[in-house]
Amino acid sequence: MEPFKNKVWLSSPTMHGDEQKWVNDAFEKNWVSTVGENINVIEKEIANFIGVEEAVALSSGTAALHMAVKLAGEKLYGRPKVGDGTLKGKKVFCSDMTFAATVNPVVYEGGEPVFIDIELDTWNMDPEALKKAFEIFPDVKLVVLAHLYGTPAKIDEIREICDEHNALLIEDAAESLGATYKGKQTGAFGDVSIISFNGNKIITGSSGGMLLAKSKDDAAKVRKWSTQSRETAPWYQHEELGYNYRMSNIIAGVVRGQLPYLKDHIRQKKDIFEYYKQELKGLPIELNPFNEEHSLPNYWLSCLKIKPEYISSMITNDYEAFYKKEMGKSCPSEILDAIANINAEGRPIWKPMHLQPIYQANEFITTGSGWANGDDVFKCGLCLPSDNKMSKEEQDVIISAIKKCFE
Numbered sequence: 001m002e003p004f005k006n007k008v009w010l011s012s013p014t015m016h017g018d019e020q021k022w023v024n025d026a027f028e029k030n031w032v033s034t035v036g037e038n039i040n041v042i043e044k045e046i047a048n049f050i051g052v053e054e055a056v057a058l059s060s061g062t063a064a065l066h067m068a069v070k071l072a073g074e075k076l077y078g079r080p081k082v083g084d085g086t087l088k089g090k091k092v093f094c095s096d097m098t099f100a101a102t103v104n105p106v107v108y109e110g111g112e113p114v115f116i117d118i119e120l121d122t123w124n125m126d127p128e129a130l131k132k133a134f135e136i137f138p139d140v141k142l143v144v145l146a147h148l149y150g151t152p153a154k155i156d157e158i159r160e161i162c163d164e165h166n167a168l169l170i171e172d173a174a175e176s177l178g179a180t181y182k183g184k185q186t187g188a189f190g191d192v193s194i195i196s197f198n199g200n201k202i203i204t205g206s207s208g209g210m211l212l213a214k215s216k217d218d219a220a221k222v223r224k225w226s227t228q229s230r231e232t233a234p235w236y237q238h239e240e241l242g243y244n245y246r247m248s249n250i251i252a253g254v255v256r257g258q259l260p261y262l263k264d265h266i267r268q269k270k271d272i273f274e275y276y277k278q279e280l281k282g283l284p285i286e287l288n289p290f291n292e293e294h295s296l297p298n299y300w301l302s303c304l305k306i307k308p309e310y311i312s313s314m315i316t317n318d319y320e321a322f323y324k325k326e327m328g329k330s331c332p333s334e335i336l337d338a339i340a341n342i343n344a345e346g347r348p349i350w351k352p353m354h355l356q357p358i359y360q361a362n363e364f365i366t367t368g369s370g371w372a373n374g375d376d377v378f379k380c381g382l383c384l385p386s387d388n389k390m391s392k393e394e395q396d397v398i399i400s401a402i403k404k405c406f407e
């Protein structure tokens with residue numbers, strides 16, 4: 001197969017022109033720093049769209065998660081001594097199969113992530129494993145949940161379990177902006193939630209993120225912390241630890257220009273997902289699953305998982321994978337190599353946190369016996385090229401390359 005002249009990306013920024021207009025507007029008015037109309041407008045628009053009281057524009061999704069974790073920590077345990085995190089010595093239940101940025105902020109605040117396995121209906125946090133975790137650690141008061149690849153988690157069940165245990169819920173909707181569960185936007189279920197405008201997300205600011213708050217007080221706190229925690233005084237007066245996490249009005253201009261296109265991006269991603277699903281039907285695989293009755297994903301990434309009995313012999317260590325070509329079978333590394341060979345970009349599934357050397361000592365809760373669901377999806381799954389700008393012809397070539405792996 002001829003490689004593509006222009007690389008087909010996993011998920012790259014898709015600009016429309018309006019972004020430039022709002023960036024120029026910031027320049028012309030000289031509001032190029034962390035105050036300005038673009039920021040005010042996108043905070044209002046996102047809060048309305050998601051259905052939360054307020055949105056706070058920050059420098060990244062990770063910064064937003066840090067502020068969310070700190071806010072939840074203070075609500076639960078009060079303001080800590082200077083130098084201590086708000087979650088010092090406290091266990092926090094976290095999604096296990098996700099990007100490390102979901103859980104690292106818990107550690108910034110001194111907390112100890114306890115990882116919760118996924119279920120196989122949506123590849124998100126398993127409510128049954130979460131129940132089990134509360135049985136083992138009944139004192140835990142905080143849960144951090146990510147919606148993987150744009151597919152809503154079993155959020156009703158998880159919310160209910162949190163309420164039963166008087167625990168707060170942080171929703172990491174970085175990958176799922178625009179996805180709904182029973183008609184409600186992801187990001188509206190958490191006590192505090194976040195979204196991201198990183199370059200590869202469904203819409204982008206080139207970078208940036210937002211915290212979604214349920215009250216004006218919460219939003220005001222985060223605005224203060226993220227601008228160095230200055231008190232209202234004629235001089236620099238500080239009662240709390242501060243951060244420099246505010247979004248720039250230039251970045252906000254890019255986001256402002258992208259917002260009207262969120263629906264289009266979701267439709268394009270949905271078409272890509274459905275075309276893969278239709279064309280790969282004969283293979284022993286499934287695409288990332290969701291509950292068709294009440295969930296509308298944003299289809300950020302199309303992923304496939306090979307049925308375990310069709311995985312060819314492979315050996316992996318922490319740094320490399322080796323596999324053997326076997327008739328009728330394949331493995332993620334073989335498919336990723338085939339995709340790379342035609343100049344397209346695929347990715348492995350997020351490697352579960354409980355398998356990461358940095359978090360090896362942390363607790364991991366699964367309802368499985370021996371083999372976790374997350375291990376299974378990681379071993380048998382991969383993310384397919386899912387760029388909005390990919391043509392049907394390009395997708396056809398990718399599909400042929402995947403099919404060839406199973407011959």
Ligand SMILES: *Cc1c(COP(=O)(O)O)cnc(C)c1O
Nearest residue numbers: 060061062099101102174196198
């Ligand atoms: C991208 C991402 C983040 C981090 O967002 P940044 O804006 O890149 O800091 C957090 N959580 C998840 C699940 C993500 O995919």
